[in-house]
Amino acid sequence: MHERVPAEGGDSFFLSSKGNRDMTAVYQGVDGAYSQLVLGHFLREHGIEMPTVGLPSFREMATAVAGSRADAGVIPIENAIVGTVREGYDLLAEFDLVPVGEIQWRTDHRLLGVRGAELRDVREVLAHPLVLAECGTFLSGLDHARAIPCEDTGVAAREVARGGNPAIAALASPVAASIYDLIELAAHCSDDPRTYSRFLIVRPRHTNPSNPLLRLPKSGKRKTSLIFSVEERTGSLAGALAILAERKINGDKLESKPYLGHGTERVFYVDFDGDADDANVADAIAALRTECKTLTVIGSYDAHVGEPIGRNDDPPKALVELVREIAPPVSDSPFPRVSRSANPPGTMLQIGSVRVGDGEFTIVAGPCSVESREQILSTAHAVSERGAVMLRGGAFKPRTSPYAFQGLGWEGVSLLAEAGRATGMPTVSEVMTIDQVERMASQIDVLQIGARNMQNFDLLKAVGRCGRPVLLKRGLAATIDELLAAAEYILSEGNPNVILCERGIRTYENATRNTLDLSAVPVLRERSHLPVWVDPSHGVGVRRWVRPLCRAAKAVGAHGLLIEVHPNPPEAKSDKDQALTFDDFGTIMRDLDRIETWSHPQVPVS
Numbered sequence: 001m002h003e004r005v006p007a008e009g010g011d012s013f014f015l016s017s018k019g020n021r022d023m024t025a026v027y028q029g030v031d032g033a034y035s036q037l038v039l040g041h042f043l044r045e046h047g048i049e050m051p052t053v054g055l056p057s058f059r060e061m062a063t064a065v066a067g068s069r070a071d072a073g074v075i076p077i078e079n080a081i082v083g084t085v086r087e088g089y090d091l092l093a094e095f096d097l098v099p100v101g102e103i104q105w106r107t108d109h110r111l112l113g114v115r116g117a118e119l120r121d122v123r124e125v126l127a128h129p130l131v132l133a134e135c136g137t138f139l140s141g142l143d144h145a146r147a148i149p150c151e152d153t154g155v156a157a158r159e160v161a162r163g164g165n166p167a168i169a170a171l172a173s174p175v176a177a178s179i180y181d182l183i184e185l186a187a188h189c190s191d192d193p194r195t196y197s198r199f200l201i202v203r204p205r206h207t208n209p210s211n212p213l214l215r216l217p218k219s220g221k222r223k224t225s226l227i228f229s230v231e232e233r234t235g236s237l238a239g240a241l242a243i244l245a246e247r248k249i250n251g252d253k254l255e256s257k258p259y260l261g262h263g264t265e266r267v268f269y270v271d272f273d274g275d276a277d278d279a280n281v282a283d284a285i286a287a288l289r290t291e292c293k294t295l296t297v298i299g300s301y302d303a304h305v306g307e308p309i310g311r312n313d314d315p316p317k318a319l320v321e322l323v324r325e326i327a328p329p330v331s332d333s334p335f336p337r338v339s340r341s342a343n344p345p346g347t348m349l350q351i352g353s354v355r356v357g358d359g360e361f362t363i364v365a366g367p368c369s370v371e372s373r374e375q376i377l378s379t380a381h382a383v384s385e386r387g388a389v390m391l392r393g394g395a396f397k398p399r400t401s402p403y404a405f406q407g408l409g410w411e412g413v414s415l416l417a418e419a420g421r422a423t424g425m426p427t428v429s430e431v432m433t434i435d436q437v438e439r440m441a442s443q444i445d446v447l448q449i450g451a452r453n454m455q456n457f458d459l460l461k462a463v464g465r466c467g468r469p470v471l472l473k474r475g476l477a478a479t480i481d482e483l484l485a486a487a488e489y490i491l492s493e494g495n496p497n498v499i500l501c502e503r504g505i506r507t508y509e510n511a512t513r514n515t516l517d518l519s520a521v522p523v524l525r526e527r528s529h530l531p532v533w534v535d536p537s538h539g540v541g542v543r544r545w546v547r548p549l550c551r552a553a554k555a556v557g558a559h560g561l562l563i564e565v566h567p568n569p570p571e572a573k574s575d576k577d578q579a580l581t582f583d584d585f586g587t588i589m590r591d592l593d594r595i596e597t598w599s600h601p602q603v604p605v606s
């Protein structure tokens with residue numbers, strides 16, 4: 001029975017993931033990494049049944065094999081575009097791993113995104129650094145996207161799938177696409193579609209006698225890899241190479257790097273045809289030992305024969321074609337993605353079970369601020385019973401005075417989420433800073449950008465990079481065009497799920513809190529395909545005037561209303577003058593049933 005040495009440092013991968021299976025093959029990465037595909041292929045080809053386990057780094061993988069905690073491993077050593085993977089050779093040397101076979105694997109990278117994603121909307125590309133280097137030309141054509149290095153192609157694809165954000169894509173294999181249910185946004189992304197990587201399959205030097213890698217028959221073509229350094233003098237490299245040439249040994253690869261810490265000396269990575277057991281190779285190695293300053297024989301292994309594995313059968317897409325596809329839309333409009341012509345039928349959002357857009361009239365209700373568990377739960381039940389389908393409530397409040405109630409913060413967010421779950425309603429809450437975006441998005445269904453932040457462009461970009469729907473309120477002194485340009489920021493970062501909201505603007509009129517600009521509704525609906533809501537509460541600021549403005553907003557063609565409701569308005573910690581009682585809200589809801597919404601004819605956009 002094969003004795004396993006428990007791993008040090010708490011690494012118990014083989015105990016937890018494989019039960020009592022005898023043999024294990026390890027690779028660096030997660031499902032879908034090229035290393036896993038290569039290792040799986042090698043084992044299948046040789047009829048070896050061994051479970052494969054992914055480890056976080058090449059070093060951990062090499063340590064596992066060297067310590068006989070794993071019976072086989074795989075190490076990349078070269079890429080046809082980028083060159084030697086020095087870490088690979090160095091680990092082979094340092095851990096004294098025994099190479100048994102070489103595989104050349106076509107690295108046919110595809111740009112993968114979530115369903116519904118489009119190439120022109122991609123803003124971030126995740127990939128292994130080697131892959132980023134292989135795809136340099138493609139990535140420089142994607143000038144609106146940032147490249148983000150990550151551990152391996154499997155992790156890149158997995159993160160894209162988990163995030164669900166159409167603005168984030170991964171460079172990975174078509175296999176990773178099917179594992180993580182991603183779609184191809186571009187094919188053949190490497191600088192040359194013929195590119196491939198070389199991998200070595202390795203085993204421990206002192207291994208279990210039943211390890212099937214010990215009994216692999218040698219194929220016709222063998223290769224040997226070495227690392228050496230030579231004295232720093234004229235002709236020393238030529239002398240070493242002459243040793244090979246004189247023995248009719250065909251060199252396959254030669255690459256040098258500085259020998260750090262050894263002056264101007266250099267280290268050479270060399271591969272050549274032949275097996276260390278062949279008489280001429282054995283003789284050459286003996287001669288090199290005398291000629292070279294240092295020499296590490298990595299070993300001899302079955303060479304890959306024929307074309308690299310994997311095919312690239314679709315004709316490579318011309319770069320110009322790709323660049324045309326990904327160029328920003330050519331338009332004179334300052335908001336090409338938001339304008340009606342980008343989506344003439346109009347955008348329909350699905351938020352939980354709630355639809356938002358043409359033909360729908362969505363009522364969102366709740367307090368200005370979440371104040372307590374009891375307050376938000378009682379309001380949620382009351383508004384839901386009376387016809388609201390979404391729940392609002394501020395947890396981070398933009399208050400004019402720093403001494404006014406600032407909201408309950410994350411506690412308020414949790415309470416709002418709890419009330420949403422209790423009533424089955426999706427939730428809406430305001431994000432004030434970039435660092436709140438991700439955490440808010442993990443708990444709340446719609447991120448509100450408040451009037452005071454409508455032109456906080458960095459915040460707009462941050463919600464644009466997140467997949468959650470955004471409720472964008474019109475700024476206190478913003479024109480309709482400025483509201484549309486603010487929405488464009490969000491769409492241009494890859495998030496198409498935006499709802500515009502008219503909430504009143506500053507005018508000279510001071511009889512009302514703001515002037516609810518209902519004329520913005522038909523204008524926005526004509527200029528943009530995005531849904532338009534109205535917030536009469538902040539628009540008028542006085543409880544008894546909210547009702548007529550709700551009616552007017554529906555009549556003028558709003559897709560929904562945002563209404564503040566409180567169990568006890570005079571006690572509300574913010575916006576008490578405009579909050580409705582539950583009864584007021586019920587009356588308005590009944591009233592609205594009798595109002596017909598104006599269905600705007602589709603008007604061509606100028």
Ligand code: PEP
Binds near residue numbers: 452503
């Ligand atoms: C709110 O909805 O409570 C709010 C603060 O809105 P606005 O940003 O429109 O003032």
Ligand code: MN
Binds near residue numbers: 368538564574575
């Ligand atoms: Mn408010």
